Amino acid sequence: MVMHKTRPQAESYGQAIGILLLDASAPFVPGDVGNASTYNYPVIYRTVPGLTTEACLSGAPGFAPKVIEAARWLESQGVRAISSDCGFMLQYQEAVRAAVRVPVCLSSLLQLPLIARTLDRSRPIAVVTADSTKLTPDFLTRAGIFVGNQLVIRGMQDQPEFRSAVLEEKGTLDSDLVAGETVAVCRQALAEFPNLGAVLLECSMLPPYAKAVQDAVGVPVYDFISMIDFARVATHRTRYSGFY
Numbered sequence: 001m002v003m004h005k006t007r008p009q010a011e012s013y014g015q016a017i018g019i020l021l022l023d024a025s026a027p028f029v030p031g032d033v034g035n036a037s038t039y040n041y042p043v044i045y046r047t048v049p050g051l052t053t054e055a056c057l058s059g060a061p062g063f064a065p066k067v068i069e070a071a072r073w074l075e076s077q078g079v080r081a082i083s084s085d086c087g088f089m090l091q092y093q094e095a096v097r098a099a100v101r102v103p104v105c106l107s108s109l110l111q112l113p114l115i116a117r118t119l120d121r122s123r124p125i126a127v128v129t130a131d132s133t134k135l136t137p138d139f140l141t142r143a144g145i146f147v148g149n150q151l152v153i154r155g156m157q158d159q160p161e162f163r164s165a166v167l168e169e170k171g172t173l174d175s176d177l178v179a180g181e182t183v184a185v186c187r188q189a190l191a192e193f194p195n196l197g198a199v200l201l202e203c204s205m206l207p208p209y210a211k212a213v214q215d216a217v218g219v220p221v222y223d224f225i226s227m228i229d230f231a232r233v234a235t236h237r238t239r240y241s242g243f244y
Helices: 053-058 061-076 087-099 108-117 137-142 160-167 175-192 207-217 224-235
Strands: 017-021 043-047 081-084 125-129 151-155 198-201
Touching: 017 061, 017 224, 043 061, 053 087, 053 160, 061 081, 061 087, 081 224, 087 108, 087 137, 108 125, 108 198, 108 224, 125 175, 151 175, 160 175, 175 198, 175 207, 198 207, 207 224
Parallel strands: 017 043, 017 081, 125 151, 125 198
Antiparallel strands: none
């Protein structure tokens, strides 16, 4: 007989990954971090009250206590790792990982050192972000992200559908238009840097278009989902079966 013990504060059970959400309103399509059907395992969400997209992108250190509170709630629900739905939550990575006991991977940007180690240093890495005016080298340095490869940072802030749907939160999102905009941005990066080695889609709303990007530029494409899947595999190992 297997004995199960009540977990204090738990409202439900069985969630593999906890995800912190911005206090934002936008359609989360399949493939988006904020759409639970994106994953082949159960996830649970927790919004950080007041932490808007604009606040997070601009830098909001004062929200650290609220982010920690939300992360601790997710931990109390039994998740084995915690992520988020904004790469700019990198600014809270250190504070949250010190506050909980489960692995923390709040930003897709955490993959940059690993990506760089898989490539020759001569090959640039394209980073496609929601707003390239906010993702500065200083932001990465302060967060402890150092890579030897050149980073080609490209923003989506001037793409009409992305801007209106994500940054301005108009309430609708045309996936075909955003796919085209994302592919165009990546193709331009490839045209400028023919030796491009990889693409990192920093924004949590861009993973739905990763396949289209890869088909267009022909290099490895990383995003929030590749990172969250990595955390899930590491925290939920299973036995192998097969033939020998």
